[in-house]
Amino acid sequence: MNEVVKKKSLTAEDWQDAALNVIAHQGVAAVAVEPLARELGVTKGSFYWHFSNRMDLVKQSLKKWRLGDKKLVEETILTIKNPKKRLLAWFKLSAEPIQTHLIYSTLLADRSHTLISKILKEITLERLSHLQQSYREMGFDEKFAKAQSLLAYSVYVGFLHMSKTLYGSLPDSKQAEEYAQFVAKQLLS
Amino acid sequence: MNEVVKKKSLTAEDWQDAALNVIAHQGVAAVAVEPLARELGVTKGSFYWHFSNRMDLVKQSLKKWRLGDKKLVEETILTIKNPKKRLLAWFKLSAEPIQTHLIYSTLLADRSHTLISKILKEITLERLSHLQQSYREMGFDEKFAKAQSLLAYSVYVGFLHMSKTLYGSLPDSKQAEEYAQFVAKQLLS
DNA sequence: ATAATACCATACGCTACAGTATGGAGTGGT
DNA sequence: ACCACTCCATACTGTAGCGTATGGTATTAT
Secondary structure (H helix, E strand, O other): OOOOOOOOOOOHHHHHHHHHHHHHHHOHHHOOHHHHHHHHOOOHHHHHHHOOOHHHHHHHHHHHHHHHHHHHHHHHOOOOOOHHHHHHHHHHHHOOOOHHHHHHHHHOOOOOOHHHHHHHHHHHHHHHHHHHHHHHHOOOOHHHHHHHHHHHHHHHHHHHHHHHHHHOOOOOHHHHHHHHHHHHHHHOO | OOOOOOOOOOOHHHHHHHHHHHHHHHOHHHOOHHHHHHHHOOOHHHHHHHOOOHHHHHHHHHHHHHHHHHHHHHHHOOOOOOHHHHHHHHHHHHHOOOHHHHHHHHHHOOOOOHHHHHHHHHHHHHHHHHHHHHHHHOOOOHHHHHHHHHHHHHHHHHHHHHHHHHHOOOOOHHHHHHHHHHHHHHHOO
16 A cells, blocks of 8 residues: 555546556556556546546646646745756756656657657757756857757767666666766856 | 558568657657558568567667667777777767657657666666766866766757657758757867 | 579458447436 | 445456468579
8 A cells, every 4th residue: 555545436537647657667558448447446437537538647647747847846946046056956856866857868869659759849949948948048159058058968968878777777876976067067058 | 652662571670760750750659569660661460470579579669779870889989099089079960850859759758668668767877878978088077077978968968859849850061060069069078 | 404492472261350230238317 | 324436356348469381482502
């Protein structure tokens, strides 16, 4: 039992969380109704009461993920006034072993659906814009800020995949800290 | 018709090429026998003559890809004596819009099978080793060479995903050249 | 010319999953 | 006490793909 209080019935969010967990580790294609139902200890009769179909679940799950991710960034990064410190905080957060990174990196290789491509493009452009903004505030010119933010973001994405490939999971906080320091030294001078 | 000479019968390599094409664009999970057969204008009776099962095709396809990739690197990169020029050549090749990169980046998010994880780890460590070697030959110490090669490789992987995400495909040669120059300036000083 | 072999079509059984239809148990409101 | 609504189980239909069995045709060898 992972829950002390045995819940009487499931909510839509319970299904979304389970779906996000699958997405993080096996991708969108692996999100299947019946296996999820088994995992949650119910049948798909429950599922089709909460959602209209499989894609509906995927959509709403990604929506939830996106909101949570946005909130995280707004609270821990965008509140920092000093642009250099803000970038450093971003590098550190990027290397933290949290689910949101796993989901993002998994989605990156999943071009199965137009919806996902669209979401990814939006998120990526959004984040690039933040980085570029910070570099500009540090005093760099437009062109350099653009190229450098693309480079920094590539490092972020690459690091996610590398970690999973080499270690099978995201590295722990200590390793992440060290790596963030090195990256900062190379990309924040 | 994409072939002038209409072939009388298919070879195992024809199936492998078709499979690699699917892997490059939709991932290993999307490799299915019957759809491939339809695409090749035959039925699966043909498939099961050439391969014992679906996984057999995947294995052999990846083996072919790996051999081709190895040959490419050996011929265009490892033959260069000067370490700095060698690294520059690697950066440039990394940004070229060729299928081998697509396959690699797609595999990176595909942890469905132990075999694939194993292959990926091997390839990644192999490439990291080459990079590290080049940095060392440039005169950097062991520790820096290791960190820097990891950084450079992260940039490579990240760039692949970014390109697909933002532009839907790998960028053309001209863009690739510019990007490689910038990366080289930042990571090769 | 005949036999062997390479290559493929067809037809089959099996499984996993999507989605629907319907009924039933529990719970809260009145 | 009764009703309505929430949540889920059960039982279906339909489809896509895996793998097998078997027979047929064209090519090659002898």
